[in-house]
Amino acid sequence: MVNRDRLIKLFMELVQIDSVSREERLMADRLTEELKTLGGKVREDNTGERIQGSAGNLIAEFSGSSNYPVLILSAHMDRVEPGRGIKPVIRDNYIMSEGNTILAGDDVIGITSIIEALKILKENGIAHGPLKVIFSVAEEVGLLGAKELDPSELKADYGFVYDVDGDVGTIVYQAPSQVKFNAVIRGRAAHAGMNPEEGINAIKIASKAISEMKLGRVDEETTVNIGVIKGGRAINIVPDLVELEGEIRSHREENLLRQQEHMQTIIERAAAKYHGQVNFEIERLYSGFVLDRESDIIRLVANSAARLGIPVKYMVSGGGSDANIFNQRGLPTVNLGTGMEKVHSTDERVKIENLVRLVEFTINIIKNSKEYK
Numbered sequence: 001m002v003n004r005d006r007l008i009k010l011f012m013e014l015v016q017i018d019s020v021s022r023e024e025r026l027m028a029d030r031l032t033e034e035l036k037t038l039g040g041k042v043r044e045d046n047t048g049e050r051i052q053g054s055a056g057n058l059i060a061e062f063s064g065s066s067n068y069p070v071l072i073l074s075a076h077m078d079r080v081e082p083g084r085g086i087k088p089v090i091r092d093n094y095i096m097s098e099g100n101t102i103l104a105g106d107d108v109i110g111i112t113s114i115i116e117a118l119k120i121l122k123e124n125g126i127a128h129g130p131l132k133v134i135f136s137v138a139e140e141v142g143l144l145g146a147k148e149l150d151p152s153e154l155k156a157d158y159g160f161v162y163d164v165d166g167d168v169g170t171i172v173y174q175a176p177s178q179v180k181f182n183a184v185i186r187g188r189a190a191h192a193g194m195n196p197e198e199g200i201n202a203i204k205i206a207s208k209a210i211s212e213m214k215l216g217r218v219d220e221e222t223t224v225n226i227g228v229i230k231g232g233r234a235i236n237i238v239p240d241l242v243e244l245e246g247e248i249r250s251h252r253e254e255n256l257l258r259q260q261e262h263m264q265t266i267i268e269r270a271a272a273k274y275h276g277q278v279n280f281e282i283e284r285l286y287s288g289f290v291l292d293r294e295s296d297i298i299r300l301v302a303n304s305a306a307r308l309g310i311p312v313k314y315m316v317s318g319g320g321s322d323a324n325i326f327n328q329r330g331l332p333t334v335n336l337g338t339g340m341e342k343v344h345s346t347d348e349r350v351k352i353e354n355l356v357r358l359v360e361f362t363i364n365i366i367k368n369s370k371e372y373k
């Protein structure tokens with residue numbers, strides 16, 4: 001049923017529309033046109049203004065039979081750099097970029113599959129329930145579009161985010177929480193040769209703290225990283241300022257909080273030891289989720305895959321996606337594997353077969369959802 005040529009054509013067209021984070025205007029306009037042609041009630045929210053971007057989230061509603069649950073299908077419109085002037089090429093059943101940019105299959109695969117699935121439903125008069133499509137902005141820079149989306153837009157039964165690598169049939173049912181932290185360590189500047197006794201060396205404080213930190217995979221469910229260190233002015237000045245930036249991710253809330261405290265305590269203790277000061281700030285980027293493997297949404301996805309002979313791979317993600325925000329707002333949402341490979345690199349590619357399969361999979365989920373009303 002899938003119109004392979006049409007699917008590839010739309011994919012090739014969309015990746016060539018420049019749409020890095022906060023610059024999704026052209027993409028939003030093109031998709032609005034496409035969704036309207038399909039008969040959707042389309043609107044754009046005002047997220048663009050609030051995040052200094054050129055476009056907001058696109059929301060399209062398609063009415064359907066009340067014998068089915070309400071489904072939300074979602075993908076993001078933005079992409080990472082180098083993501084401008086993309087020239088896709090087809091080689092050995094793969095689509096890839098010419099090599100100087102990413103491909104932007106992350107997340108154009110998601111967008112294209114959802115649109116092609118809607119086309120097939122319409123052309124073939126396939127019965128379905130109420131469907132809502134959400135194409136978000138600024139996912140790659142901290143899930144900003146999803147965070148700014150009015151939570152009332154997520155009133156539905158099940159959510160499907162199309163945004164993880166791995167073959168079609170991959171289901172992310174668990175993802176961690178993530179926080180980022182920033183520690184500004186203040187010492188006191190002094191001449192390194194004349195009066196070093198009057199100085200307080202902020203680099204020394206920072207290194208004492210870092211040497212005592214648990215970093216890397218600190219327990220089975222938790223990872224910690226210091227990613228940035230900045231400080232010092234010149235070799236003849238005792239450094240008075242160092243800034244540390246890092247992150248913590250965990251699948252268990254209590255472990256996340258314990259690590260947070262651990263980092264703060266160690267930095268504060270090191271600062272106190274050398275009579276410096278520290279300002280420690282922490283910000284939650286998103287909260288984690290776990291969906292029961294026996295829950296309706298997981299069974300719906302797994303059964304839809306099985307009926308197509310697609311092997312199911314349950315995956316615990318190490319990172320966040322719009323699915324974290326949707327779950328946090330109360331909508332049970334899985335993140336589906338799209339077949340994207342080597343994302344966020346100039347080697348990014350996708351097997352054409354995966355594009356086609358994802359459309360078939362989507363149609364099947366929509367059809368089978370009736371059993372999970």
Ligand SMILES: [Zn+2]
Nearest residue numbers: 076106107163
């Ligand atoms: Zn993505």
